[in-house]
Amino acid sequence: MFDDRYDNDPVARMKPRRGPVQRLEVPLAKGLVVEHTESEWCGAVVGAREGLVQLEDFRGKVRAFPLADGFLIDGEPVSLVMPKRKPAGRQRTASGSFAAPQQRARIAMPSRIFVEGKHDAELVEQVWGDDLRVEGVVVELLQGADNLEAVLREFGPGEGRRAGVLLDHLVRGSKETRIADAIARGPHGAHVLIVGHPFVDIWQAVKPARVGLQAWPQIPRSIEWKTGICRALGWPSDEPADIADAWSRIRGRVRDFRDLEPELVGRVEHLIDFVTVG
Numbered sequence: 103m104f105d106d107r108y109d110n111d112p113v114a115r116m117k118p119r120r121g122p123v124q125r126l127e128v129p130l131a132k133g134l135v136v137e138h139t140e141s142e143w144c145g146a147v148v149g150a151r152e153g154l155v156q157l158e159d160f161r162g163k164v165r166a167f168p169l170a171d172g173f174l175i176d177g178e179p180v181s182l183v184m185p186k187r188k189p190a191g192r193q194r195t196a197s198g199s200f201a202a203p204q205q206r207a208r209i210a211m212p213s214r215i216f217v218e219g220k221h222d223a224e225l226v227e228q229v230w231g232d233d234l235r236v237e238g239v240v241v242e243l244l245q246g247a248d249n250l251e252a253v254l255r256e257f258g259p260g261e262g263r264r265a266g267v268l269l270d271h272l273v274r275g276s277k278e279t280r281i282a283d284a285i286a287r288g289p290h291g292a293h294v295l296i297v298g299h300p301f302v303d304i305w306q307a308v309k310p311a312r313v314g315l316q317a318w319p320q321i322p323r324s325i326e327w328k329t330g331i332c333r334a335l336g337w338p339s340d341e342p343a344d345i346a347d348a349w350s351r352i353r354g355r356v357r358d359f360r361d362l363e364p365e366l367v368g369r370v371e372h373l374i375d376f377v378t379v380g
Contacts, residue, residue, distance in 0.1 A: 128175060129185040130155065133312060133355045136182065139172035141165075146314075147182075148354060155182055160314045161336050162351055195232040196358040211238040213264040213377035216253060218244050221349050222268060222304045229359050230370055237378045247278045250296075251285060259293035266373035272298020295376040297369040302327050305352055307366035312355040 128134070130150050136157065137144040143165055145157030154166040167173075173180050215234075217223050223241050227234075234241065244253055247269050259265045269278045282296040301307050302321075305328065310318050313335070321330030332339035332348050339345065359367050 125172065125179045125181040127183050128180045130169075130182055131185065131357070133357055133361075135175070135314070136180070137174040138167050139174055139179070141167075143167070146355065150184070158351070162347075196229045211240075211378070212262060213239065213266070214257065215239055215241045215266045215268065215373050215377055216244050216250070217241060217268045218247055218270055219304075221353075222270070224349075225304055225307070225353060225356070225362075226268075226370060228353060228356060229362065230374065233374060237374070239374065239377055247281050250281055251288075254285065254290055254294060259290045261293070263293065264377045264379075265290070265294045266377045267294065267296040268369060268373060269296060269298035270304060271300065271302055272296075273300050295373060297372055299363070299365045299369055301363070301365070304366075305331060305349065307363050308352055308356055309361055309363060312361050313352055 130147055132147055132149075134147045135144070136147065138157065143157060143159065145159040145165070147155060148158045148164060149156040150169065153169050155169050156164050156166045158164045169182055169184075173182055215226075217226060220243060223243055226241055242253075244250055244267075250267060250269075254265055257263075257265055267282075269282065272278045272282065278298060282298070285291060285294060285296060299307055306318050310316060315335075319331060319334035321327050321334070325333075328345050328348070329339045332344060335348075337344065337348050337351075339348070356362065
């Protein structure tokens with residue numbers, strides 16, 4: 103007779119049998135916020151290469167993890183996979199427009215769009231650049247609303263040579279509104295369209311959720327706005343390079359027009375229509 107007194111462990115039979123964890127496959131997307139299961143590192147996807155995914159936490163620190171590791175999204179286990187290539191067909195640009203067939207950029211048209219500064223121009227290029235190249239529209243910098251009148255005088259708006267202008271903080275009673283009203287009454291008014299968004303700075307036009315916030319922090323007027331934002335987010339802010347890095351980090355979270363506030367999207371679309379009409 104075979105004695106199984108020691109091989110038949112009743113305690114072992116009581117232990118629950120765990121199967122493999124069922125993980126939903128989620129395609130990688132820039133800005134997707136995930137948590138690495140083993141290390142509990144939480145961050146937004148900023149890149150992927152050679153079987154690794156790069157995650158940036160809210161302080162701006164980046165770590166790379168094997169793509170085959172386990173991850174969590176909102177507490178649910180997932181497997182990150184490379185996105186599938188979209189089938190051939192009509193593609194859309196970051197602005198939501200249908201992408202035109204591959205072609206050389208048109209020669210610049212006489213009309214122009216003017217924006218206040220470098221960050222404004224970079225964001226417009228990122229989202230609407232494909233559209234602007236197809237239309238042959240050039241975006242130029244004002245380096246501040248105070249320079250608008252002088253820039254327009256040199257540009258010389260007229261018939262077939264329109265100027266569209268995007269200003270920050272174009273709200274009732276602001277300096278920008280007074281400048282815009284004076285130009286509208288001036289000799290170039292009929293060929294100039296000045297629109298603006300209500301935000302203190304173009305950074306605010308990026309939806310706060312894209313940088314892990316419910317709302318952009320309120321910054322006292324005694325503190326320069328960009329510096330205050332960096333400090334509120336725990337980012338370096340002492341040098342101009344720190345501000346540039348912060349903007350690069352914020353802009354890197356923008357995938358397309360849906361990551362921007364409607365108050366900006368509508369204004370830019372209006373300007374493009376104005377300078378390309380006729």
